[in-house]
Amino acid sequence: MSEVLEPKKASAAGTVASAEPVYALMDQRPADMSNAESPLSRFRWQVSSSGKNVGVVARELALLGHFILRGNVANADFVKGAAEVLGVELPGTLKSNAKGNLVVRWLAPDEWLITVPGEQAFAIESNLRKRLTGHYSLVNVSGGQTLLVLSGADAVNVLRKSCHYDVHDRNFPVGKVVGTTFAKAQCVIRRAGQQEWELVIRRSFADYLAAWIQDAAQEYGFAVK
Amino acid sequence: MSQTNRLSSGGLIDRRKPLSFQYNGKQYQGYEGDTLASALLANGVDIIGRSFKYSRPRGIVAAGAEEPNAVMQIGASEATQIPNVRATQQALYEGLVSSATNGWPNVDFDVMSYVGKIGGKMMPPGFYYKTFMWPQTMWPTYEKYIRKAAGLGRSSTMKDPDQYDTLNHHCDVMIVGAGPTGLAAARAAAATGARVIIADEQEMFGGSLLSSRELINGKPAIDWVRTVVDELSANPDVVMLPRSTVNGYHDHNFVTIHERRADHIGDRAPVGMTRQRMHRVRAHWVVLATGAQERPLVFAHNDVPGVMLASAVTTYIERFGVVPGNELVLMTSNDDAYLTALSWASTGRKVVAVVDSRAKADGDLVKQVIDKGIRVIFGSAVYDVDGGTRVKAARISGLTADGKKLTGKSETLSCDTIASSGGWSPVVHLSCHTGSRPVWDDNIIGFVPGETQQKQLIAGGIRGHYDLLDCLTEGMNCGYVAAERSGYGPVGKRPEYKVARIRRSPAMPLFLVPHLKPISQAPKQFVDLQNDVTSAGIELATREGFESIEHVKRYTAMGFGTDQGKLGNINGMAITAQVLGKSIAETGTTVFRPNYTPITFGAIAGRNCGELFDAKRYSAMQPWHEENGALFEDVGQWKRPWYFPKSGETMQQSLNREVLAVRNSVGILDASTLGKIDIQGKDAREFLARVYTNAWAKLGVGKCRYGLMCKEDGMVFDDGVTSCLAENHFLMTTTTGGAARVLEWLELYHQTEWPELEVYMTSVTDHWATMTISGPNSRKLLAQLTDDIDLDKDTFKFMDWRPGTVAGVPARVFRISFTGELSYEINVSANHGLQVWKKLMEVGKQYDITPYGTETMHVLRAEKGFIIVGQDTDSTLTPYDLGMGWAVAPTKPFSFIGKRGMAREDAVKPNRKQLVGLMAKKPDVVIPEGSQAVANPNQPIPMTMLGHITSSYYSATLGRSIAMGLIRGGLDRMGETVYYPQADGSVIEAEICSPVFYDPKGDRQNV
Amino acid sequence: MLHIFCPHCGEYREEEEFRCKGQAHIARPLDPEACSDEEWGHFMFFRQNTRGQHRELWVHSTGCRKHFNVIRNTVTYEIEKVYLVGTKPETEGAAS
Incomplete structure (x- = not known):
């Protein structure tokens, strides 16, 4: 609704901000993971009857560490620090960088999604907290979302039934990351391979999206790994 | 029945594949490649419906989307009924069941036709408006019979067993129409490497x-079509969509295409295939190659079965091997229609005459007809038709x-078919969908x-180039141009097309053939056949006095049928122009x-129906809720446990049990759906101070605070508790329904008003599973x-x-x-929500831990007078109106959002509606929510x-009903009595009181 | 269905990814307390109903969640310009 052209200086709220901001840090992952439940761990998939061609395969990459990192790319030390800890550069617009099981996705000009193996999550979070400087934020969202990988020759058709983003090779090369509307929810899609699409799905929408995806995939033959 | 009108050879049908079908209860046969219309004509079926208003018998007129009469009801079972299908666009399949849409009791004997016959004068335009408007109470009766008699198609009363879906596309060049123009365009664009989609409403491309009998590069045109189709099929970047109608051309080259995937296969779609598909296309460039539709001439009794479009007759003969009659009279104002005479003559049936409105014509086709010895009568017109059915x-x-008057002697030509052609109307419809107006071209x-x-x-054809x-x-x-502008090409060698040109003599503008009598007294000259x-x-x-074409349309209902006046509109405009003495352009x-x-x-719905109609959101504890018999309430997209009935309990009994468990021992609530926003940055505190009405400067680490959010007008729009996790790190909670809205609101202010504040907001709603244990035993349990x-x-x-852990x-x-009891809200990563919940239930057994849902929560909070934003508030209430002035810190240095708004004259005036408690005088009466309060129930209405009452419950804790509601100046009216008149005439008497009904000092939550 | 260029994502996206937040450049008064009721009322409620070029604020809701401005022609629905919050390019004929 509103907008100013010239940024104004904040008027003091009565506090003096400390030189380096102070954040709460907490290992949210218990030592015993045997009872953990990923967003799709209980979903009752309906796969195509055996013997049918399988055009779409779904596979959840469950219980990874997910972090939202926000910061200013104009802060060279922030960019450098993130790269040092993560081992890869923060990717630019609509791109992703991966190193082994660590993937960093661009979400917005000041926002990235980092996924890492669950057992490394706290170490990476701690190291980022130690290393990063200036104005940034780091938020653990591991419980709030999951990765669902759709692969197979017809995975692309499931996407075309679900979102109106152009998934053609010329517009969506491997490694690209796109946040878009998916069915009646939101989704971040990364093309992980020629026939491999990785969806970031929010926990509360997981049942709906899984049901939608398997419905869309039925005509191509659908399997779950 | 035999196919009396079927030729023994020719056409694109497959005579080795006979198909049987049903029409109006009778069995017929056609062939693969037929449409329902061609098969009916082959079988000599003349009457395929009754007209809408006069119930006159009608026959098939056209061969495509413009058909006004042959509108069918299709479907072999109740569940598979489809109304308003044009027989000309319905491919024939084995076992197809169809019936005429109009006609009661049947098309051959129709009650309404007598009304039509007795008095055309009785049913002028505006008939329904004029006749059936009075008395109004009779309208339902009229309507029933009008609908029964007129017939508008019938929807199934059962669930459609087939599925429909949607596919999204992007392309460089979208080509609408796969006739010669569209195919040539597709071929060119595809050759550049561009991504091409070509769609056509017909069963096959061409x-x-x-x-056509024309040759392209020396070969029959159909061979060229097959070559191009094969070529395009082999290109992975070309999407070909036959039997797909481009139905909408929307802003920024967004095109919607309706594909009938299985309608040509059977009554039901094959397993694993959707029946129809909506394609949503975003195209860089769109090529409209929609061609043209033939315009019939308007003359008296031009609706008698056997009067058809000239080009349709040609199509039935050439494509389907069907001659829809024995003796043809062709009425034309142009050269093209002479093709019909040539086709008809080639079947060995008789062409009685070609009646040409022009004084002379000497084009190639005219010469060919004359050379065949067919009688051509120039300077004449068919002005009336004999015959009933x-x-x-x-x-x-x-x-x-000038075509305005008849001259000379009349002559009667015996025949059973009249083909008419008034020239071509380019199919401009799509070009108009985004607001462009078509332009009249005299040429x-x-x-x-x-x-x-x-x-x-x-x-x-859409340009009038034929x-x-x-x-x-x-x-x-x-x-090529479309592809190049999309960044492809140019290509080196372009294909060459060699086609013998047909020399045509000029056409004559003729729309309405005059009668011997003036228009108002002449027999009916139909313009819009579907709407009479x-x-x-x-x-x-x-x-x-209805002189604007838009008014003429509405007054006469011209173009209002399911055919949208494709055949009649241009003639209607021309006739309007003629009677007004204006040009068509004017x-x-x-x-x-x-x-x-x-x-x-x-x-239209696609897969967004049934279980997939909308996103349903669940918390991590959903499996437990389902296993334990929860009933669910929709809160936004969330499914939240409403209450947990035990067997035999009424809803009220469940609520009472759940409420008392919280008050007396411990209850547990799934609060995961609350919006949660992680806020970090050195200016986080300042940001909170600007968006909340209360103070945040001194909230220490480890502390929580309730806050109200207002909009700039000073009205409350969300609330919640925000906690200080670290000096520069906060966790905000919002209402369940407001989560996304609040985050976007915060981002809006941060991005547009205060970008200098160093703060980042991130949603963690889904990350945290939140379970609230509430009640005197909650500490022991924890x-x-x-x-x-x-x-x-x-x-x-x-x-x-x-x-902690x-x-x-x-x-x-x-x-x-939120209950007023000792409570702990436990937040864990949602991956562990279910396990912690189960553990709480297991250990809580000794305290008889009771799960409770949103309804119980509402009762508990109402006992304490806590508001629910959106239930007790409605964007017209300031914090002061809610009696929550304590949550406003007007001395904060920054003028927080809402501060100025709530200081406006109107927002501080006396006698505003304020939130108060209300107690019914009869403690067992629960005042219905929404009841309006009055001071004097005996005052005459209004x-x-x-x-009004905003929240109202039976409180098991207090053993009586309680309510919250708005009352003008209510905070100053404690103890006064107000009245709530009910719809049944009764009146509920209630006393205004504090909304805090229970534990007013808050001792119980502080223990 | 508009096709909108998101200046943050650097490409065109479908309208369903965005939400329009109304007229752009409605600056919140720097000192709200100094405003009369009438001035505050204008800030809150008064908007243009332009025929032609209209400056609007949009947000890329399901994409990058960033706000940006567009100049959209309310007659033809053409989006003539897209620009960042905090800037205001001059455009011939555009209402301010």
Whole structure:
């Protein structure tokens, strides 16, 4: 609704901000993971009857560490620090960088999604907290979302039934990351391979999206790994 | 029955594959490749319906989307009924069951036709408006019989067993129409490497070439079609969509296409295949190659079965091997229609005469007809038709050169078929969908597309260019241009097309053939066959003062049928112009809007129906809720447990049990759906101070605070508790329904007003599973599940939070309360929500821990007078109106959002509606929510209303009903009595009181 | 269905990814307390109903969640310009 052209200086709220901001840090992952439940761990998939061609395969990459990192790319030390800890550069617009099981996705000009193996999550979070400087934020969202990988020759058709983003090779090369509307929810899609699409799905929408995806995939033959 | 009108050879049907089908209860046979219309004509079925208003018998007129009469009900079972299907667009399949839409009791004997016969004069335009408006109470009765008699198609009363879906596309070049123009365009564009989509509403690609005898590069046109189709099929970047109607052309080259995937296969779609599919295309460039539709001439009794479009007759003969009659009279104002005479003659059946309105014509086709010895009568016209259920004769007369008057002697030509052609109307509909108005072109005697903002090219028939070579060349050029402008090409070698040009003599602008009598007294001259609009009706409309074409349309209902006046509109405009003494350009057109042809609701809904209708959101504890019999309430998209009935309990009994468990021992609530926003940055505190009404400067680490959010007008729009996790780190909670809205609101202010504030907001709603244990035993329960959180009441106080471990899982525990009881809100990563919940239930057994849902929560909070934003508030209440002035810190240095707004004159005036408690005088009466308060129930209606009830429950804790509501000046009216008149005439008496009904000092939450 | 260029994502996206937040450049008064009721009322409620070029604020809701401005022609629905919050390019004929 509103907008100013010239940024104004904040008027003091009565506090003096400390030189380096102070954040709460907490290992949210218990030592015993045997009872953990990923967003799709209980979903009752309906796969195509055996013997049918399988055009779409779904596979959840469950219980990874997910972090939202926000910061200013104009802060060279922030960019450098993130790269040092993560081992890869923060990717630019609509791109992703991966190193082994660590993937960093661009979400917005000041926002990235980092996924890492669950057992490394706290170490990476701690190291980022130690290393990063200036104005940034780091938020653990591991419980709030999951990765669902759709692969197979017809995975692309499931996407075309679900979102109106152009998934053609010329517009969506491997490694690209796109946040878009998916069915009646939101989704971040990364093309992980020629026939491999990785969806970031929010926990509360997981049942709906899984049901939608398997419905869309039925005509191509659908399997779950 | 035998196919009396079927030729023994020719056409694109497969005579080795006979198909049987049913029409109006009788069995017929056709062939693969037929449409329902061609098969009916092959079988000599003349009458396929009764007209809408006069119930006159009607036959098939056209061969495509423009067909006004052959509108069918299709479906072999109740569940598979589809109304309003044009027989000309329905492919024949084995076992197809169809019936006429109009006609009661049947098409051959129709009650309403007697009404029509007795008095055309009895049913002028505006008949329904004029006749059935009075008395109004009788309308339902009239309507029932009008609908039964007129027939408008019938929807199934059962669930459609088929599925429909949607596919999204992007392309460089979208080509609409796969006739010669469209195919040439597709071929050219595809050759550049561009991504191409080509769609056509017909069963197969080819358009006019499917019934043409012309040669392309020395070979039959159909061979060229097959070559191009094969070529395109082999290209992975070309999407070909036959039997797909481009129904909408929307802003920024967004195109919607309705594909009938299985309608040609059977009554039900094959397993694993959707019946119809909506394609949503975003195209860089659109090429409209929609061609043209033939315009019939308007003359008296031109609706008698056997009167058809000339080009349709050609199509039935050439494409389907069907001659729809024995003796033809062709009435034309142009050369093209002579093709029909040639086709007809080639079947060995008789062409009685060609009646040409022009004084002379010497084009190639005219010469060919004359050379065959066919009688051609120039300067004449068919002005009337003999026959009732089938044409018996054509009455012709000489015509003046301007086409306004008959001259000379009349002659009656015996025949059973009259083919008429008034020239071509370019199919401009799509070009108009984004607001462009078509332009009249005298040269082609038709409307052509006007200027547009879209990246659109037009080629061929839509421009009024009908010569095949022109169509191929223009199509090709447009294909290349569209591709080049999308960044492809140019290509080196372009294909060459060699087509013999047909020399045509000029056409004559003729729309209405005059009768011996003036328009108003002549027999009915039908303009819009589907809606029974006549030239006399149009004249009457203008006489009654409806001179704008839009008014004429509405007054006469011209173009309002399911065919949207494809056949009749241009003639109607021309006749309007004629009677007004204006030009057609001056009269203009009505507006064409999507959709081009009717679409099933199934195709519009796609898979967004049933279980997939909308996103359903669940918390991590959903499996437990389901296993334990919860009933669910929709809160936004969330499914939240409403209450947990035990067997045999009424809802109220469940609520009472759940409420008392919280008050007396411990209850547990799934609060995961609350919006949660992680806020970090050195200016986080300042940001909070600006968006909340209260103070945040001194909130220490480990502390929580309730806050109200207002909009700039000072009205409350959300609330929640925000906790200080670290000096520069906060966790905000919002209402369940407001989560996304609040985050976007915060981002809006941060991005546009205060970008200098160093703060980042991130949603963690889904990350945290939140379970609230509430009740006097909650501390004891929690103590058994944690060994690293000090729960001492003096160290872990009300409105504190602590990190620690609960049930072996890292947690943040917030001591906040929405029930007024000692409460702990336990937050764990949602991956562990279910396990912690189960553990709480297991250990809580000794306290008889009771799960409770949203309804119980509402009762508990109402007992304490806590508001629910959106239930007790409605964007018209300031914090002061809610009695929550304590949550406003007007002395904060920054003028927080809402501060100025709530200081406005109107927001501070006396006697505003304010939130108060209300107690019914009879404690067992629960005042219905929404009841209006009045001071004097005996005041005559309309009474002066003081406010209304916002929340109302039976409180098991208090053993009586309680309510919250708005009352004008309510905060100053404690103890006064107000009245709530009910719909049944009773009146509920209630006393205004504090909304805090229970534990007003808050001792219980502070223990 | 508009096709909108998101200046943050650097490409065109479908309208369903965005939400329009109304007229752009409605600056919140720097000192709200100094405003009369009438001035505050204008800030809150008064908007243009332009025929032609209209400056609007949009947000890329399901994409990058960033706000940006567009100049959209309310007659033709053409989006003539897209620009960042905090800038205001001059455009011939555009209402301020």
